[in-house]
Amino acid sequence: KNQVEQSPQSLIILEGKNCTLQCNYTVSPFSNLRWYKQDTGRGPVSLTIMTFSENTKSNGRYTATLDADTKQSSLHITASQLSDSASYICVVSPIIQGAQKLVFGQGTRLTINP
Amino acid sequence: GAGVSQSPRYKVAKRGQDVALRCDPISGHVSLFWYQQALGQGPEFLTYFQNEAQLDKSGLPSDRFFAERPEGSVSTLKIQRTQQEDSAVYLCASSLGVRGGTNYGYTFGSGTRLTVV
Numbered sequence: 001k002n003q004v005e006q007s008p009q010s011l012i013i014l015e016g017k018n019c020t021l022q023c024n025y026t027v028s029p030f031s032n033l034r035w036y037k038q039d040t041g042r043g044p045v046s047l048t049i050m051t052f053s054e055n056t057k058s059n060g061r062y063t064a065t066l067d068a069d070t071k072q073s074s075l076h077i078t079a080s081q082l083s084d085s086a087s088y089i090c091v092v093s094p095i096i097q098g099a100q101k102l103v104f105g106q107g108t109r110l111t112i113n114p
Numbered sequence: 115g116a117g118v119s120q121s122p123r124y125k126v127a128k129r130g131q132d133v134a135l136r137c138d139p140i141s142g143h144v145s146l147f148w149y150q151q152a153l154g155q156g157p158e159f160l161t162y163f164q165n166e167a168q169l170d171k172s173g174l175p176s177d178r179f180f181a182e183r184p185e186g187s188v189s190t191l192k193i194q195r196t197q198q199e200d201s202a203v204y205l206c207a208s209s210l211g212v213r214g215g216t217n218y219g220y221t222f223g224s225g226t227r228l229t230v231v
Contacts, residue, residue: 106155
């Protein structure tokens, strides 16, 4: 079972609409949870970073939430644009002595149609 | 440099051939990571360096995979006797490291897409 699971696997919405992507994780304890955007053929780019004590973090039209009790996070995208078409990856950084591994979800493939 | 640079961007190798993938991290970044990303999947950890020391290589799938960072800057991931299941995007990331329990941000390169035929 993956330690970080995302849903949906893929999503198609019209330009201008809002959407919410989900992330459930079992990694515990963890130091932070990140959301990355990965355009096709590019490396992941960080959108938000939240520690376990934070509930929400915004970056422009992107808002991430974190519920450490239920081990769930979401990424809400407002007023979507064509350039938002990408994979969105939830990443958890576990607290492991002397290590800095990131545990990646499989990503949600988002397509914005005009 | 301004970002993490990886070369080559694309590599096609015949099965059994050895390949070497290069990563130039951001200057001054202590930590360097290699990840393997299969098509449609999230990246999976391969190995981690702090300066020139390889502190974790638990993700390397077999002894055909070898990584080095001899001077604590540029890193090379070498795959010997490539097989078709090695086909993937290999991502490199660098980070300032960990201070006071805080993980600093990671910057990823664009990756090397390896296709083994």
